[in-house]
Amino acid sequence: MTGNPVVVGITGASGAVMARATVDELLRRDIPTVVLCTNPAKLVWQEELGENFNETLVQWQEHPGFTHYAINDLRAPVASGTYPTAGMVLVPASMNSIASLAGGLSGNLLLRTADVCLKERRPLVMVPRETPLHSIHLENMLTLSKMGAVVVPPEPAFYLQPKGIDDIVEFVVARIFVALGLEESMPDDMQYHGPAE
Numbered sequence: 001m002t003g004n005p006v007v008v009g010i011t012g013a014s015g016a017v018m019a020r021a022t023v024d025e026l027l028r029r030d031i032p033t034v035v036l037c038t039n040p041a042k043l044v045w046q047e048e049l050g051e052n053f054n055e056t057l058v059q060w061q062e063h064p065g066f067t068h069y070a071i072n073d074l075r076a077p078v079a080s081g082t083y084p085t086a087g088m089v090l091v092p093a094s095m096n097s098i099a100s101l102a103g104g105l106s107g108n109l110l111l112r113t114a115d116v117c118l119k120e121r122r123p124l125v126m127v128p129r130e131t132p133l134h135s136i137h138l139e140n141m142l143t144l145s146k147m148g149a150v151v152v153p154p155e156p157a158f159y160l161q162p163k164g165i166d167d168i169v170e171f172v173v174a175r176i177f178v179a180l181g182l183e184e185s186m187p188d189d190m191q192y193h194g195p196a197e
């Protein structure tokens with residue numbers, strides 16, 4: 001296992017399944033992975049996946065490339081710009097965490113690490129989940145986009161005719177990998193090749 005770690009920040013928006021799939025895929029590829037998770041995200045995890053977040057952590061910790069830091073552990077290496085990472089994805093990204101980040105606030109380890117990515121000009125990808133969006137949500141995302149963050153709403157690729165949630169999640173994860181620069185392009189079967197003959 002080589003390379004700088006990818007940081008996965010999990011916040012308390014709906015869509016825990018996307019966070020789990022992202023971490024699973026990073027580890028399947030033996031990419032060093034650091035996970036940071038807010039307390040609201042743990043509530044959502046339980047509600048949406050029917051699993052305690054700590055149980056999931058135990059499974060991930062079997063992988064040698066996996067690291068987890070507590071949300072208030074501001075002495076973790078990723079809190080410093082001197083510690084190299086390959087970038088970070090916020091998946092799912094709550095409007096609360098996006099607003100904090102857009103306002104330059106970094107009161108927990110997840111926000112601090114994302115803020116470090118912005119200041120060090122490292123890849124920062126956000127998968128926002130809220131609907132409908134009001135003007136402040138949109139303005140916050142615009143602010144972060146202007147600073148170089150890539151906003152990847154978890155929207156189904158209707159043109160690929162997804163069969164269910166698994167297909168949608170797989171597509172979003174592939175989008176995340178491209179946005180982080182871990183892949184050059186989407187897999188062939190997720191590319192649009194024009195209307196069926």
Ligand SMILES: Cc1cc2nc3c(=O)[nH]c(=O)nc-3n(C[C@H](O)[C@H](O)[C@H](O)COP(=O)(O)O)c2cc1C
Nearest residue numbers: 011012013014038040041044094095096097129130
């Ligand atoms: C089951 C559940 C679902 C939620 N879904 C969303 C959501 O989709 N988007 C969002 O922005 N907040 C959502 N929230 C509210 C956030 O969890 C809340 O704003 C929290 O303060 C976010 O904190 P964090 O950014 O530190 O994770 C949800 C909360 C719960 C309990």
